[in-house]
Amino acid sequence: MVNKTFKQKSIACHLLETGKVLPFKSEEKPELMPVWDKDLCARCALCYVYCPDAAISRQEDGYFDVDMNLCKGCGICHRECWFGAVTMQEAD
């Protein structure tokens, strides 16, 4: 994606090649998945707030976890966590 100029791309939402698009609950899983480290997590819920796919939910103990049926591996939760509690790891 990186070395293309803007003109070479199709208009977003009308993408010609599907690329990273995963249709709904898909058989196909993303390459990366977020993993939470409970020792670092402050339970601030920022990762939850910023997930565009609503894949993160609060567990009974107040910590957060992901539903891999919905997650597309975008990494926003990893980027936005102030405490570095979310790391992106290879999904099996």
Place this chain on the structure above:
Amino acid sequence: MDKFSLFAAQLLTFRECFSKKGHSACAGCGVALAVRHVYKALNENDKTLEKARWQIPWKQSSIFKTTDQPSGQALPALLSVPKENDNILNICFDNECTESRIKNNSLIKKLPAIAASSDYAYTATACPSHPFDLFEKVNKGWEADGHAYIHILCPCPAGWGFEPQETVRLGRMAVETRLFPLYEISSGYYQVTTDETNPRPLKDYIKKQDRFSSWKSKQIESLQEEADVFFHKLKEKTKTGI
């Protein structure tokens, strides 16, 4: 005290009103994030919306033709002229991917002002990187007595050319550089809702995106100037009204 209670995001509803089946948007889609936030805000107001989910009127359109002018039909469709007793909340999810691309930036910026001058009771700009601001504006728009229009900037990883994980960062950056100031116009009164006293240089924002890869420093400077002028005008209006 439990560190649990220190964070504002904990005050949000954890009930999810978003489509539970998932959606087909790209990874890191800013529009999907904004839609999710809007539903969260709306659901607090009206429980019937929970059933509607994606069935709320939802139109995808390219509002600009290849010229820099809004096309004759499209703009009024976006900003319908309020009729008496109408009470409609219009929300525009803007991913800035128009056919003539970034050139329209200045026109898009004027939309909230156009709406305000055509008798909209409430207009505002918002960005999903500032969720609380967005919730508040959607709620105000919902409760407004008359038409309301909310313009939401949604970073688009595929169209703008950045890594999907930067979506929220770029939205925040657009606000911090004052390129997309967050403000609201409520019955003629302007209010800037996030005032960055120390704005970021626009260069940081431009350099992050492939769509600006051909830009020379001169273009960046002129856009910076444009943004500054726009922001100062906005500031003036908060004092004087429309």
